[in-house]
Structure formats: C-alpha cells, structure tokens
Amino acid sequence: MPQEWLWGLAGGAMIGIAAALFLLVNGRVMGASGILGGLADGTTRGEAAREGMAFLVGLVGVPALIVLARGGESTHAGGHLALYIVAGLLVGLGTRLANGCTSGHGVCGISRLSVRGIVATVVYILAGAFAVLLLRQLTEAI
Amino acid sequence: MRSGFAAIAGAVFGTGLWLSGMTDTTKVQGWLDVFGDWDPTLAFVMGGAIIPMVFAWRLTTGRRPALGGAFPGPPGQEIDRGLVIGSVLFGFGWGLSGLCPGPAVASLSWGGTEGIVFCLAMVAGMRAAPSVRTQLDARFRPV
Numbered sequence: 001m002p003q004e005w006l007w008g009l010a011g012g013a014m015i016g017i018a019a020a021l022f023l024l025v026n027g028r029v030m031g032a033s034g035i036l037g038g039l040a041d042g043t044t045r046g047e048a049a050r051e052g053m054a055f056l057v058g059l060v061g062v063p064a065l066i067v068l069a070r071g072g073e074s075t076h077a078g079g080h081l082a083l084y085i086v087a088g089l090l091v092g093l094g095t096r097l098a099n100g101c102t103s104g105h106g107v108c109g110i111s112r113l114s115v116r117g118i119v120a121t122v123v124y125i126l127a128g129a130f131a132v133l134l135l136r137q138l139t140e141a142i
Numbered sequence: 143m144r145s146g147f148a149a150i151a152g153a154v155f156g157t158g159l160w161l162s163g164m165t166d167t168t169k170v171q172g173w174l175d176v177f178g179d180w181d182p183t184l185a186f187v188m189g190g191a192i193i194p195m196v197f198a199w200r201l202t203t204g205r206r207p208a209l210g211g212a213f214p215g216p217p218g219q220e221i222d223r224g225l226v227i228g229s230v231l232f233g234f235g236w237g238l239s240g241l242c243p244g245p246a247v248a249s250l251s252w253g254g255t256e257g258i259v260f261c262l263a264m265v266a267g268m269r270a271a272p273s274v275r276t277q278l279d280a281r282f283r284p285v
Contacts, residue, residue, distance in 0.1 A: 004163065004183050005182065005183055005186045006186075007161055007162060007163060007183075008162045008163055008183040008184065008185075008186035008187045008190065009162075009186040009187070009189070009190040010161060010162070010190065011157075011158045011159065011160070011161035011162020011163065011164070011187060011190070012158065012162050012186060012187035012188065012189060012190025012191040013158070013190040013191070013193070013194060014154055014155070014157055014158025014161060014162075015154075015155055015158035015159060015162065015187070015190070015191040016158075016190060016191035016192060016193060016194030016195050016198075017154060017158075017194050018151045018152070018153075018154035018155035018158060019151075019155070019191065019194070019195050019198070020194045020195055020197070020198035021147065021150065021151045021154065022147075022148065022151040023195075023198050023199075023202065023207075023213070023214075024198055024201060024202070024207060024208060025147045025151075025207060025208045025209055026144055026147055026148055026151070026207060026209060026211075027206075027207030027209070027210075027211040027212060027213050027214070028148075028214070029214050030151060030155065032155075032242070032243035032244035032247065033243040033268070036243055036247065036264075036265070036268065037268040037271070040265045040268040040269050041268060041269050041271065041272055047144065050144075050145050051144050051145050051148040052148070053145075054145035054146070054148040054149040054152065055148040055149065055151060055152035055155075056152060056247065057149055057152065058148070058149035058150060058151065058152025058153035058154075058155075058156065059152035059153070059155055059156040059244070059247055059248050060156070060247060060248065060250050060251065061153070061156075062152075062153035062156050062157055063156040063157060063159070063160045063165070063248045063249065063251070064250075064251035064252070066157065066160065067160070067251065067252045068251070073160075073165075073252050074166075074252070075165055075166060075167050075240075075241075075249045075252065075253045075254070075256070075257055076166055076167050076168040076240075077167045077239065077240065077241070077253060077254065077256035077257060077260070078256065079256075081255065081256065081259055083238055083239065084239055084256045084259045084260040084263065085259060085260075085263045086235070086238065086263075087235040087236075087238040087239035087241065087260060087263070088235065088239070088241075088246075088259065088260040088261065088262065088263025088264040088266070088267060089235070089263045089264070089266060089267040089270075090231045090232065090234055090235030090238070090267065091231075091232055091235035091236060091239070091241065091242060091243065091246075091260075091264050091267065092243075092263065092264035092265060092266060092267020092268040092269075092270075092271070093228070093231055093267035093268070093270055093271050093274060094227075094228045094229065094230070094231030094232030094233070094234075094235060094267075095228065095232045095242075095243060095268070096228070096267070096268050096271030096272075096275075097224045097225075097227055097228030097231065097271055097274065097275060097278075098224060098225050098226075098227075098228025098229045098232060099224070099225065099228070101232060101242050101243050101244070102236075102242045102243075102244065103155075103243075103244050105229075106188060106191075107188070107191045107192060107195055108195060109217065110188075110192055111192045111193075111195035111196045111198075111199055112195075112196075112199040112217060114217035114218075115217070115219055115221065116217055116218055116219070116220070116221065116225055117217065119221050119225065119226070119229075120225055120228075120229045121229075123225075123226060123229035123230055123233060124229040124230070124232050124233030124236060125174070125233060126233065127229065127230045127231075127232070127233025127234045127236075127237065128174040128233040128234070128236045128237035129174045129175070129176050129177075129237065130233075130234070130237065131174070131233065131234045131235075131236070131237025131238050132171050132174040132175045132178075132237045133175075133177055133178075135171075135237065135238060136175065136178055
C-alpha cells in the first residue's frame with residue numbers, strides 16, 4: 001500500500017504525543033521496558049508502581065478494544081514457539097541491561113540527543129538487522 | 143489523577159503502535175531486512191515519534207511536571223558494558239521475533255500463543271537481569 005508510510009507517520013506522532021504527555025504531566029520517561037521491568041523485578045514501588053500499572057492497562061486495553069471492534073488483526077507472528085521463548089528472554093534481559101528499548105532509548109533518548117540513547121539505538125538496529133539476515137538465510141536453506 | 147493520565151498515555155501509545163504498524167511483526171522484520179526487501183515504514187514511525195518529543199524536552203527547561211514532582215535529570219553520558227551488551231541481546235531478539243516490549247504488550251489481546259509466550263519469556267528475562275548484571279560485573283573488571 002502506498003499510504004503505509006502515512007499511517008506510520010500518524011501512528012508515530014501518536015507515540016510521540018503519548019511520550020510528551022507522560023513527560024510533561026507525570027514527569028516520567030515513557031520507556032516500555034522500564035515501566036514493565038520495574039514492575040517485574042519489584043524495583044518500582046508506591047506511586048510510580050500505580051502509574052506503571054495504569055499505563056499498562058491503557059496500553060493493553062485500548063488497542064484490544066479497537067481490534068475487537070474492527071476484527072481481522074494479526075501480528076503475523078508464526079513459526080516455532082521456541083523462537084519466541086528465546087527472543088522474549090533476549091529482549092527482556094537485553095532491555096534491562098541496557099536500561100531501555102525502542103521507546104526509552106529510541107524515542108525519548110534520541111529526541112534529547114542522549115549519547116547513550118543514540119548508541120543503544122544504533123547497536124540494537126544493527127543486531128536486529130543481523131538477526132533478520134540470519135533468519136532469512138536459515139529459512140531459505142530449509 | 144496521576145494514574146489516570148498514565149492510563150491515557152498508555153492508551154495513546156498503544157493506539158499509535160497499532161496504527162503505525164509496529165505491532166505487525168512482518169513490517170518490523172521488513173524494516174530490519176536491510177539486505178533484502180527493505181520496508182521503510184518504521185523510519186517514518188521513529189521520525190513521527192521523535193518530533194513531538196523534541197518540543198516536549200524543550201518545554202521541560204525551567205518548569206515542573208503539571209502534576210508536581212520533578213523532571214528526569216540529564217541523561218548519562220557513559221557508554222558502559224551493560225548498554226552495549228544489553229542492546230546487542232535486545233536487537234537480536236527483536237530481529238528474531240519482530241517484537242519489542244511496547245508492541246508486544248500492546249498486541250497481547252490479539253497476538254495469539256506466540257505473543258503470550260513472548261511476553262512471559264520477556265518478563266522472565268527482565269527478572270533475571272539484576273543477577274546477570276551482578277555476574278557480569280563480577281567476572282569482568284569495570285571498563
């Protein structure tokens with residue numbers, strides 16, 4: 001579809017507006033791995049934990065309602081479940097070691113010209129491109 | 143009040159992820175497929191998201207968050223081992239699955255078994271991170 005980039009831009013703007021709202025109103029960096037990880041390992045407590053939980057409820061709930069109303073949505077995730085276990089472990093461990101993911105380092109970090117954010121983004125995109133290259137080679141070989 | 147705005151931020155974030163195509167693993171992997179059939183959509187998503195945040199960061203100088211407290215301090219400058227090793231691991235998992243934390247959580251309701259299994263493994267990886275970090279620090283001298 002030729003207008004896919006337009007949806008990308010519009011959806012991206014919503015992501016940025018959400019991050020701006022969370023920063024300017026709540027005073028927090030909108031990083032998905034930080035919010036989820038802090039709750040998962042118990043380092044986020046009290047007020048911040050309540051805000052994190054509320055954030056996750058909105059994050060899961062509203063797209064769920066939209067997709068339920070429209071129907072026919074798919075993440076196109078397929079293949080062996082072991083792949084998703086390995087990938088999930090890597091993403092969970094990696095984002096916490098690096099202190100951020102696509103939203104924290106990518107969106108919130110780059111927009112304030114954080115050196116750590118820029119380095120992290122370059123590194124995870126290169127690693128991701130390498131993984132896709134490897135995956136494509138393997139799938140073609142099979 | 144604070145939680146209400148956090149929920150709104152989460153809802154707008156999730157809707158943006160869905161609208162932009164970030165919850166479609168084939169689009170994400172297509173963007174990372176630089177040596178194959180490259181899909182440029184995600185560059186527009188990143189660009190679209192960064193622009194509002196450039197203005198938001200500018201608005202933080204000399205002000206306080208609307209609901210009180212303080213804005214986050216200036217970002218660290220140190221490129222340490224955790225940042226590099228962590229980003230390599232994260233990127234590799236991202237490429238394998240086409241999922242990163244935000245979209246994986248946002249698509250939980252329609253992502254099927256793969257999505258749920260991914261999220262459970264991701265939480266397990268997050269819980270393991272503090273002890274892995276301690277072991278890394280113990281094995282290698284600080285850089």
